[in-house]
Amino acid sequence: MIVFDLKCGNAHVFEAWFGSSADYADQQARGLVDCPICGDRAIAKAAMAPAVSAKGNQQGGVSPAAMKAAMAALAAAQSKALEGSEWVGAAFAGRARAMHEGIEDHAPIHGQATIAEAKALAEDGVPVAPLPLPIIPPEACN
8 A cells, every 4th residue: 555645736745545656647547546535536646755764763743632632633523524424324325426416406314334335436426425433413412
């Protein structure tokens, strides 16, 4: 696996994982790489900072408190992004496809899809993106 920092035409920078550089090039050529923030498909590799290891006698990495704060900020951002979006559960792939094909009115939705369903949606040009953190279905919340 390889990770790239990517940047869309609207200057959003995001991280994406690929099986190889060739996988990235293939997906980019087929128009399958898009910005998870705005959906823009004008994507290019962004400048990346090199990974520099700490000296053997120094503690490197992120502190647990910093990691906890980062995860909390990510969860809050995801929650904010999902405001006004309807949880559709396992019906996600069908609903997203119906909206894409004009059978159903467009509306913000989120839910569950299998890897095969997500790949089929992406191959057919349906604009979908995975969420960075898992979602607890509303019926499972206290």
